[in-house]
Structures are given as C-alpha cells and as structure tokens.
Amino acid sequence: MKEIMAKALRMNKVFIVLAVAVILASFMLLTGCQKKAVKTEAPPPAVETKPEEIAKPKEPEKITEQKVEAVASKDVVAPHEESKEDMFADILFDYDKYDVKDSYKDEMMKVSAYMTKNSSATLSIEGHCDERGTNEYNLALGDRRAKAVKDYLVSLGVPSARIETISYGEERPVCAEQSEDCWTKNRRAHIVILTKAGK
Amino acid sequence: MLAIHFWLSGAAEAKIYIDITSPSAKKLPIAIYDLQGPYGKEISEIIRDDLTFTGLFVYIDKASYIEDPAQAYNPGNWRPLGIEAVVKGSVGVTKELTVTLNLYDTFEIRPILSKQYQAEKELIRQMAHNIANDIYTALTNAPGIFRTKIAFVAEDDGEKGIYLMDWDGQRVRKLGLKGTLVLSPHWSSDGSKIFYSSERGRQWGLYLLDFLRMSEKRVFVSRGTNMAGDFFPQGDRVMFSSSKDGTPDLFILSLKDSSLKKLTSSYGIEVSPSVSPDGDYITFVSDRGGSPQLYLMRSDGSDTRRVTFEGSYNTSPSWSPKGDRIVFSCRRGKNQICMVKPDGSELVQLTEQGNNEDPSFSPDGRYITFTSDREGKQGVYIMRANGEAQRRISPKGLRSSGPRWSPN
Structure with missing residues (x-):
C-alpha cells in the first residue's frame, strides 16, 4: 500500500513538473519566445484578447428535470384473516444460527398435535433476528429460521401445505434494549395460527 | 517547431x-x-x-x-x-x-x-x-455527479416507503411506494427505473418503478422471502434472491418474458446479489463456509470463489462503477463499511463509528453512500471513497436506510 502511495506521489510530481513545463512553454510561445522569461512569477501576458475570440453568447443551456410524482402502490393486500398468537412458545435460536435445538422437541410435538386435532388450521411461522446483523442477511436468516421450524413440523407429520413461513428480519423485535438478554429473545421463530375467516 | x-x-x-x-x-x-x-x-x-x-x-x-x-x-x-x-x-x-x-x-x-x-x-x-x-x-476532464440523486427507504406512518433526495440531501420527496417492509431500491443503468422488494400482506413481491411513466409494476411474487438485487447493464434482466424453493437462492429474472434462471442451490443462505458493471460477474453473500462471506461467480453461475476471509460477518456487497472494487458491510465489533478488490486483496475499512451498512458507489466511483446509526436513529450518509468527509444527508427526524446512488 505504502509503495503504491509513494509511486502515486512520484507520478504526481512528474505530472506537476510536466504541467509547469507545458504552461511555461506555451507562455514563451505567446510572448514570442523571450529568452529571459523563465521566472515563476511571470507578469500576465501582454496579449490583448481579440474581440472575435470573446465567445459570442450561444443559446443558454436550458435546465430541465424529469418530473417525479408520487405513485400509489396498487396491490396493497387486505389484512389477513383472523389469527391466534401466543398459543405456543417462541423457538429461540443461537446467534447467527438456524438449527432448532433439541430442547424444543416437546413444543414441536405440541404444535404437531394441535394441527392434527384442528384439521382446518394453517400456521404462519415468522422468522426474526436480533438487530446486530445487516438488513438483507437478517431477512434471509429469519427466513431460514422459519423454514427450519417448518421442516421440523413436517418431519412430525404436519402437511407442508398447511405451514406458511415469513421473515421479518430485525424489523419486529419483541425487546428493544441493546443487551444480550434482549437479543436472545429477538432471535426467534414465532408461531401464529391462521384461522379461516367465518369458520 | x-x-x-x-x-x-x-x-x-x-x-x-x-x-x-x-x-x-x-x-x-x-x-x-x-x-x-x-x-x-x-x-x-x-x-x-x-x-x-x-x-x-x-x-x-x-x-x-x-x-x-x-x-x-x-x-x-x-x-x-x-x-x-x-x-x-x-x-x-x-x-x-x-x-x-x-x-x-x-x-x-x-x-x-x-x-x-x-x-x-x-x-x-x-x-x-x-x-x-x-x-x-x-x-x-471528468463528469460531475452534482445532479445525481439518492433513492432510499424511510418510515412513513408506520409503513416503509421509497424516497428520493438530491445527493446533497436536499429536496427530499416521497415516491408513494409503500409496504410493511421495503428494501433498498436498485437503479437501472440508464436511471429510468428502480427495482425493489416490498412485503405487503405477508407476501414479498418484486416491483419496478418506471420514472418515465411514473407507474409501479409487480414483476414477481411467490411464497417465501424475495429480495431485489441489481439490474444487468442492458436493463433487460434483474437479479434477486428468493426462498420460494425452500432456502434463499439466487435467480435471474428476465423482464422481457418473465422467465427465471436459478443460479445457486444450497442448503444455506445465498443473498444480496450485485452485478458487475460489465455484467459478467456477480458478487453475493453466502453462509456455505459457516459464516456470511462475500463470494464471486460468473453471471452464468459458474466459477464460484470466496472473496472475503477476514472477519466472521461480511454482507451487502456492491460494485464500484469501474468494477475494480467491491464495497460491503464488515463486522468489526459493530458493522463497518469495508472495501476490497474482487480478488480479495487490498481490504480496507472506511468507517469506525456506529453500525454502518448498505454501501453503494456514486456513478463516478469517488463517493459512497451508506446507512449508519452513529447518531442514534438510522440515517443515510455519504463519504468520499477513501472514507473522508463522512456526513449524514437524510433529514434528522426521518429513520432512513438502504440508499442507492442514481447512475445519472
């Protein structure tokens, strides 16, 4: 790195020397090659500006701008049908991980049993992250956490078609402090039961 | 003579x-x-x-x-x-x-x-x-960037929306494009369109805004999380990541015939694809090595190699306009902005305060815009590409993120 900087510096010096040479040379040309004119503080050239060289005012440049108007988003979907939350405990994950820990086996069995009993119910599993990651990666991580819980439930016999997943990344924390305790609570998969409206 | x-x-x-x-x-x-x-x-x-x-x-x-x-x-x-x-x-x-x-x-x-x-x-x-x-x-003897704009995401009545401001933070205006969640907009190379993702009613859609027609069009929707990536230079194709097949993978979407081409398939996460200015390479984030790192592949999905090895969390890459650098978010305690050559050499860290993410270059490659929370609330910042002259340009009270510099 140092070497490159030094090289660039040298290059720059060469450039300045060249530029000065060019300027001096053109100055000498203008003043009819005066031999003594090699002074750094040379007087302004005694050449009068010829009238025709003063640029005749061209048409002024017209400044324009592409107009930007607000656009209403059309396909904002109606709110989802009624849902039940907090029937099941959140599944918590280790930092930057998305494997469902063995300790959640009982909770998973509970969810599976509920789904067998309520054959019309569907689930939405929301994946969440703590705030420390970057936006897009956190959304992918939340997605992967929701998917891991879904896979677990499918392995217990819940039909895949009855489980939706969605990631909210770091956007919906349950705990807002910047502490390990809070971050632990936020790294979660949250299980929501979607009940069909009118049933 | x-x-x-x-x-x-x-x-x-x-x-x-x-x-x-x-x-x-x-x-x-x-x-x-x-x-x-x-x-x-x-x-x-x-x-x-x-x-x-x-x-x-x-x-x-x-x-x-x-x-x-x-x-x-x-x-x-x-x-x-x-x-x-x-x-x-x-x-x-x-x-x-x-x-x-x-x-x-x-x-x-x-x-x-x-x-x-x-x-x-x-x-x-x-x-x-x-x-x-x-x-x-x-x-x-180089073009100036003083008429360029920055598109970004900000919170608006509990929803997120896309905004536009001049590169110096003046003339902030709402575009009216909303969603529960909205992610960083990506510009087409002629500056006439932006491509972005938005979650509306539990579904992630990919959207295109045409500035000439001032109309929004949904170009893709599916189950799972869909996140917009870059345009290809010709403007006829876009990159995105989607978990529609299970895990987040990378896809190319043709805007002409809506056909899809899947470029990766792994058990883990592949996300944040950024297309090189010549359209030949894609840099992206994958956790295939155990932690999120930058990778590089040809735009047909071949020749994948890892770019970053330092640190355990490197994400949100974006190319310099000449294709000679990749700027990204690197974890150094907190998230910082780092820059590296595509071959993985000459890694430099450009920020030190707060958490910093979502970096992208100005069209002349001399400046970088990014998100930072160094003053509390997230805001949009700019700096010179060597890390000098860092300053917030988004309004103080507006929670802002995901900035992208317009190409013209």
Missing part, C-alpha cells in the same frame, strides 16, 4: 488541472464570487459546497479577493494569492433565471468556460448543480 506547437495546442485542449486519478493530487485553490444579481449568493453557495465536498478544491474566502466583482478579470489580481481558478458571473431575472458564467484559469486571460444557463426559479438548485458539473468537468 511546428510539431511542438501542434503538440502544445493539443495539450491545451486536454489540459487537466487536477488529476483526480491520483490519490495525493494537490487541491486546486479556487475563488468563487457571489454571482451578481438576485439569487447570486444562493447559487454560488451551492457551487462552492459541491466543489468542496469533492476534496479536490480549496475554496479561498471572499475576504481575500482584490478584484471588484464588477471589474474585468485580470489574472494578475489572482496569481499572487496562489489562486488558480476563478468563477465570476451574474444572474438576470425575468420570468426565468439566466446565469452568465465565466470560469478563468489564472494563467490565461480568456475564460476556459463561458456559458449561459436558463431555468425556472424552482429549478435553482438543479441549475447551480449543473454549473458546478461544468466547472468540475472543465478542471478535471
């Missing part, structure tokens, strides 16, 4: 006052008069702010100008002060504003830029930026 003269006049044509490719270029001392007439001071201040942000100019304060603004320009008044360029001009007001502007090189009598500009009064900032662009180009 004739040959020398020819060479000299050729050199004069392409005279470059500041070599912006040199990292240690000397700053050019410039005098900028308040243009004479109404609005003159306002216009000159915008020009001055634009030029000084580049780090390539030293603005010499008005107090030291000997020449009366009404007097004819005389280089002898400037060279003793060490000033190398002088901006003079005037503003006339009718229904519109007309600026007559002259830029002088203090080694010459004649202006090196002499031009008139006309604009409606409400376009005064755009006009000033236009003038700054011309001055910048006359002195550096």
Whole structure:
C-alpha cells in the first residue's frame, strides 16, 4: 500500500513538473519566445484578447428535470384473516444460527398435535433476528429460521401445505434494549395460527 | 517547431488541472464570487459546497479577493494569492433565471468556460448543480455527479416507503411506494427505473418503478422471502434472491418474458446479489463456509470463489462503477463499511463509528453512500471513497436506510 502511495506521489510530481513545463512553454510561445522569461512569477501576458475570440453568447443551456410524482402502490393486500398468537412458545435460536435445538422437541410435538386435532388450521411461522446483523442477511436468516421450524413440523407429520413461513428480519423485535438478554429473545421463530375467516 | 506547437495546442485542449486519478493530487485553490444579481449568493453557495465536498478544491474566502466583482478579470489580481481558478458571473431575472458564467484559469486571460444557463426559479438548485458539473468537468476532464440523486427507504406512518433526495440531501420527496417492509431500491443503468422488494400482506413481491411513466409494476411474487438485487447493464434482466424453493437462492429474472434462471442451490443462505458493471460477474453473500462471506461467480453461475476471509460477518456487497472494487458491510465489533478488490486483496475499512451498512458507489466511483446509526436513529450518509468527509444527508427526524446512488 505504502509503495503504491509513494509511486502515486512520484507520478504526481512528474505530472506537476510536466504541467509547469507545458504552461511555461506555451507562455514563451505567446510572448514570442523571450529568452529571459523563465521566472515563476511571470507578469500576465501582454496579449490583448481579440474581440472575435470573446465567445459570442450561444443559446443558454436550458435546465430541465424529469418530473417525479408520487405513485400509489396498487396491490396493497387486505389484512389477513383472523389469527391466534401466543398459543405456543417462541423457538429461540443461537446467534447467527438456524438449527432448532433439541430442547424444543416437546413444543414441536405440541404444535404437531394441535394441527392434527384442528384439521382446518394453517400456521404462519415468522422468522426474526436480533438487530446486530445487516438488513438483507437478517431477512434471509429469519427466513431460514422459519423454514427450519417448518421442516421440523413436517418431519412430525404436519402437511407442508398447511405451514406458511415469513421473515421479518430485525424489523419486529419483541425487546428493544441493546443487551444480550434482549437479543436472545429477538432471535426467534414465532408461531401464529391462521384461522379461516367465518369458520 | 511546428510539431511542438501542434503538440502544445493539443495539450491545451486536454489540459487537466487536477488529476483526480491520483490519490495525493494537490487541491486546486479556487475563488468563487457571489454571482451578481438576485439569487447570486444562493447559487454560488451551492457551487462552492459541491466543489468542496469533492476534496479536490480549496475554496479561498471572499475576504481575500482584490478584484471588484464588477471589474474585468485580470489574472494578475489572482496569481499572487496562489489562486488558480476563478468563477465570476451574474444572474438576470425575468420570468426565468439566466446565469452568465465565466470560469478563468489564472494563467490565461480568456475564460476556459463561458456559458449561459436558463431555468425556472424552482429549478435553482438543479441549475447551480449543473454549473458546478461544468466547472468540475472543465478542471478535471471528468463528469460531475452534482445532479445525481439518492433513492432510499424511510418510515412513513408506520409503513416503509421509497424516497428520493438530491445527493446533497436536499429536496427530499416521497415516491408513494409503500409496504410493511421495503428494501433498498436498485437503479437501472440508464436511471429510468428502480427495482425493489416490498412485503405487503405477508407476501414479498418484486416491483419496478418506471420514472418515465411514473407507474409501479409487480414483476414477481411467490411464497417465501424475495429480495431485489441489481439490474444487468442492458436493463433487460434483474437479479434477486428468493426462498420460494425452500432456502434463499439466487435467480435471474428476465423482464422481457418473465422467465427465471436459478443460479445457486444450497442448503444455506445465498443473498444480496450485485452485478458487475460489465455484467459478467456477480458478487453475493453466502453462509456455505459457516459464516456470511462475500463470494464471486460468473453471471452464468459458474466459477464460484470466496472473496472475503477476514472477519466472521461480511454482507451487502456492491460494485464500484469501474468494477475494480467491491464495497460491503464488515463486522468489526459493530458493522463497518469495508472495501476490497474482487480478488480479495487490498481490504480496507472506511468507517469506525456506529453500525454502518448498505454501501453503494456514486456513478463516478469517488463517493459512497451508506446507512449508519452513529447518531442514534438510522440515517443515510455519504463519504468520499477513501472514507473522508463522512456526513449524514437524510433529514434528522426521518429513520432512513438502504440508499442507492442514481447512475445519472
């Protein structure tokens, strides 16, 4: 790195020397090659500006701008049908991980049993992250956490078609402090039961 | 002699006052008069702010100008002060504003830029930026970025929406595009469209806004999380990540026939694809090695190799316009902005305060915009590509993130 900087510096010096040479040379040309004119503080050239060289005012440049108007988003979907939350405990994950820990086996069995009993119910599993990651990666991580819980439930016999997943990344924390305790609570998969409206 | 003269006049044509490719270029001392007439001071201040942000100019304060603004320009008044360029001009007001502007090189009598500009009064900032662009180009032989914009995401009544502001943070405007969650918008290379993802009613859709038609169109929706990536340079295809098949993988979507091409399939996470300016390579984030790291592959999905090895969390990559650097978010305790060559060498860290993410380059590659929470609430920041002159440009009270610099 140092070497490159030094090289660039040298290059720059060469450039300045060249530029000065060019300027001096053109100055000498203008003043009819005066031999003594090699002074750094040379007087302004005694050449009068010829009238025709003063640029005749061209048409002024017209400044324009592409107009930007607000656009209403059309396909904002109606709110989802009624849902039940907090029937099941959140599944918590280790930092930057998305494997469902063995300790959640009982909770998973509970969810599976509920789904067998309520054959019309569907689930939405929301994946969440703590705030420390970057936006897009956190959304992918939340997605992967929701998917891991879904896979677990499918392995217990819940039909895949009855489980939706969605990631909210770091956007919906349950705990807002910047502490390990809070971050632990936020790294979660949250299980929501979607009940069909009118049933 | 004739040959020398020819060479000299050729050199004069392409005279470059500041070599912006040199990292240690000397700053050019410039005098900028308040243009004479109404609005003159306002216009000159915008020009001055634009030029000084580049780090390539030293603005010499008005107090030291000997020449009366009404007097004819005389280089002898400037060279003793060490000033190398002088901006003079005037503003006339009718229904519109007309600026007559002259830029002088203090080694010459004649202006090196002499031009008139006309604009409606409400376009005064755009006009000033236009003038700054011309001055910048006359002195550096490179295009200026002073009329570019930054698209970003901000919170609006509990929902997220896409906003636009000038690169200097002025003229913030809502586009009206909303969702429960909205992610960073990506520009097409001609600046006529943005591509973004939005979660609406538990579904992640991919959307396109056409600035010429001012209309939003959904181009893809499925189960799972869909996140918009870059356009390909021709504008006919876009990258995105989707977990529609189970885990987050990378896809190319054709905007012509809506066909999909899947580029990755792994058990883990593949996300945040960024297309190189020539369209030949894609850099992205994968956790296939145990932690999120930057990878590089050809845009047909072949030849994948890992780019970052330092640190355990490297995400949100974006290419420099020349394709010689990748800027990304690197975890160093907190998230910082880092830059690396595509071969993984010359890694540098550019920020130190707070959490910083979502970096992307200005179209000339000299600046970077990013999100930071260093002042509490997340906001949009800009800095020079070497980490200098970091500053927030989004309004203080507005929670803002995911900035992307417009290509023009």
